[in-house]
Amino acid sequence: MSLQVQGLVKHFDGVKAVNGVTFTVEPGECVALIGPNGAGKSTTFACIAGQHPPTAGQVLWNGERIDGLRPAQRLQRGIARTFQVAQTFEALTVLQNVQLLTQYPRGLAAYNVLDSGDSQPASALLEQVGLHNLAHAEAQDLPYGAKKRLELAMALAGRNTGLLLLDEPAAGLATEERATLMALVKSLTQPQAGRAGTAVLYTEHNMDAVFGVADRVLVLIDGAIAAQGTPDEVASDATVRQCYLGQWWEKPLHA
Ligand code: ADP
Ligand code: MG
Secondary structure, three states: OOEEEEEEEEEEOOEEEEEEEEEEEOOOOEEEEEOOOOOOHHHHHHHHHOOOOOOEEEEEEOOEEOOOOOHHHHHHOOEEEEOOOOOOOOOOEHHHHHHHHHOHHHOOHHHHOOOOOOOHHHHHHHHHOOOHHHOOOEHHHOOHHHHHHHHHHHHOOOOOOOEEEEOOOOOOOOHHHHHHHHHHHHHOOOOEOOEOOOEEEEEEOOHHHOOOOOOEEEEEEOOEEEEEEOHHHHHOOHHHHHHHHHHHHOHHHHO
């Protein structure tokens, strides 16, 4: 159950957003894709999840090429994603948002039976992300941190989610909320009931959401991987310090 990204290229007219990116993510691994704004993180994600067709290169999941498949076909194969700005169904309750996806095999027909369907799987997911107390609140009334957690529950709702793609899962959260959410993300990679842990690939532009969370870090700069390794290895990499980390590591000292 591994993700293989091989020579991925994505150009938008003249903009070379992703320029030959190769990496793998194994089951149970938590991998962070970090880099400055505009480095190509979201575009790499969109190519893996199916929102953008790659200009060149391949994306394989369990040995099968998926880069030509629609997002819904990737979801059927266990690949789920969240967005940099949380996407939820605003007028539905928290529970209904997750129910729509736990009842996903019914497609839109699930919408008509939200209140009569079995809500147990959705409730269990809300418990897992710590939102059970807000199950009957409308999504539009949630504080942003709770909305990010709802989106995570929705991404986990596929029965066979094997790969979770999280685009800046902690963006817009206060420090304490960030830590809680990242601990939750990390916990998803643990094996459960004899099943291998979920593979998680997340983007981030700060190193602080990487230490203690990511097993491995890929540093993307100008659409290419400039360094990779454990968080400690990457943090002490000369190129990374010069091109990227130095910019914000040194900032607080001079602020
Ligand atoms: P990151 O997520 O690392 O901040 P993005 O992947 O969003 O970076 O963007 C990488 C580059 O591609 C940027 O220069 C951005 O302006 C450009 N880009 C992203 N999406 C599009 C698009 N749909 N059309 C044109 N250019 C885009
Ligand atoms: Mg982005």
